[in-house]
Amino acid sequence: MKRLAAALALPLVFGLLSGCSGDDGGDDGSGSGRLTVLAAASLTDVYEEMATGFEKATGAEVTFSFGSSTDLAQQVADGAPGDVLATADQTSMQVAEDAGVTGDVETFATNVLTIVTPPDNPAGIRSLDDLEGATWVRCSDEAPCGRVALAVLEANGVTAEPASLEDDVRATLDKVTSGEADAGLVYASDAVAAGDSVATVEIPGAEHQLTSYLTTTLEQGKDADLAQEWVDYVLSDKGQAALADAGFSAP
Template identity: 75%
Template sequence: MVRVRIAYVVVAALLVPLAGCGGDDDPQNLTVLAAASLTDVFEELATDFEAGHDGTSVTFSFGSSTDLAEQVADGAPGDVLATADETSMSLVEDAGVTGDIETFATNVLTIVTPADNPAGIESLDDLEGTTWVRCADEVPCGKVALAVLAGNDITAEPASLEEDVRATLDKVVSGEADAGLVYATDAVAAGDSVEAVSIPGAESALTSYFTTVLEQSENAELAQEWVDHVASDEGRAILEQAGFGAP
């Protein structure tokens, strides 16, 4: 009997420190997979989020919504997914790995040129005969570009098709292209390094952004707090300042 009691005390003593592990004050990491066009604004939102959540660090994986959705559907780890189109989010929803899906912003396509606009591009018609680029057909910004070009009867062929909207923007900023078709928010993010040329009627191919907490999240409560932060009044104000429209 004494031996049993001693054994119990030893085991209990070992368990006590373990019970203190994993407390609320422990560092937490949140992984957000997001469309490339959200790069700058999500990083700004993360600064505010981390300031309000001591010990929390937000890590991002930015890229094509299509690629990210396929990775998530295949079981890639992550806490939150944000896409620039409904089709990509539907892919993840069909895979059964989403929570509630929310729409949180909109965007429109625009033309960007290098700051000095060397080719003198003032409309989609001026793309003919220039070196211009857009996103690949299968990614959201490419699908929107195809719709806008078709709606304006533009048959000019791009010099290259890029993997996402930021790769498209980079080609223009670097001077490798006379123009590119990107989102209005990318033009805002690029600042004085580009000149933006609006496209009349681009709103007819409005881009909507969707977000959700992923089923594979190891911290679903914190992930939901991030989603709520993006949709909050403060989050919407930051999105608006970056050029995004309301959902």
């Protein structure tokens, strides 16, 4: 139902924009009609929802590459193709900015860390302290979710070592939903996306270790107008509402 709601709502936002990119794919070379968005793994579900209505409104085709923000930013800095970049922290976006491949950078959401466990919580995880002796996982130190996890653990005096370090937050979540881990540290939005597949344990004070999401168009993009339309939607009231429904917080 959420995907359907997004599909119905987005055309209202983009009705006036659809003429900018056109349905013909820009045969004269002024626009490709195709949009490639490189985005943090934690944006997977909400961005795919947004794309449904965006494609109907603009006649464009949206392709995503989801992964670690750090890896994606380095890829675009090295010249990898793409029209839009969205990262889960400033540190990653700075890599792309320093390379001179970004347009205006906008902050569009924030997120907090939470603990997820299998639905029956077999290890009895009730707080960060319970991670000691449990099989738990988090993101690698290089990924934004890993940097936030390190800050939260340090702030709470937790020294328990994870069973593994994952490439991104979705890989961390998968370890829990597959039953390979007793717990994982993921973003609140990932817990929402997982639904009944996980139980959630909030971390008191986690809001003091917010991570900010930033987005920008890319110099190597093939359709600057279409890329800006996507960024504008993410920043619009409708886009912000979709993000809130997905468990993200306001910028």
